[in-house]
Amino acid sequence: MSEVAARRRSTRQGAAIDEVLASADGFLTAQALYDALRARRESVGLTTVYRHLRRLAEDGAVDVVVRPDGEAAFRRCGPAASGEPEQHHHHLVCRTCGYSVEIEGPEVESWAHRVAADAGFTNVSHTLEIFGECGRHA
């Protein structure tokens, strides 16, 4: 069940990506993260950005939201991952600025599993994201 943690090297690029993710207050697309890095005058290849995001997502260090247009957005989640996989939760995301709030809904979780089980489904997972406009734009 447990993966042998692959040897990991700390690099300038990885650190820069972590920093941008840490300072971001909402979801970022890979492109947005890339642009933010360039704005910081940190030279990091786009491919590298994707690679890090993918690994971070696999490790559960960032949450991934697939937007209605199919593009993925990422956000560092929870209390900076002390190693434990983050607890399951969802997001309330601002369509305009990406600002987001983590939300939990135990009722919804159990509801989803109950509905799925009633229909004879196994190996159940679900996606749930709430989009709206936070009150900070003219």
Place this chain on the structure above:
Amino acid sequence: MSEVAARRRSTRQGAAIDEVLASADGFLTAQALYDALRARRESVGLTTVYRHLRRLAEDGAVDVVVRPDGEAAFRRCGPAASGEPEQHHHHLVCRTCGYSVEIEGPEVESWAHRVAADAGFTNVSHTLEIFGECGRHA
């Protein structure tokens, strides 16, 4: 608020697409629909498939599910659209075969809106899909 219904012509291709959608018991990607048409020996261009799906989605005649990998899947929804936009609902979708069940969860709807409102968000919408394995595969 209401759009002036654009003049609509009935074509062989449109009918073929409708038929495949009607006979499908689950969500289909545009490609899958295209393949199904070819299997029926109906010659319909892929571009045309996309165009019809897009319009059907806009009209609310089909539901759209964006899968975790970002690809969109479509399914004719409800009682064959008598003109009224379908009532809001969600789906329980089989990862393997696309078979799906429409589900409703008034509790979830109100929960989502309450959570969003509490956080000061307006113009709220949400996505919710449940994925699993229906019991029909070896």
Place this chain on the structure above:
DNA sequence: GCGCTATTGACAACGGTTGTCAATAGCGAT
């Protein structure tokens, strides 16, 4: 049958994401 125009479809273009592979650079061992 005529004419207007919605529709079609082959093709190119686009945008996000992933594969490739030689060059680079961590890090443990010497």
Place this chain on the structure above:
DNA sequence: ATCGCTATTGACAACCGTTGTCAATAGCGC
């Protein structure tokens, strides 16, 4: 410090789903 192994990087091409283009086709009202 240095060496060597290998994870990582990055420029580039490839992929894939989707949309734009535009001349040719075909509904439908007349």
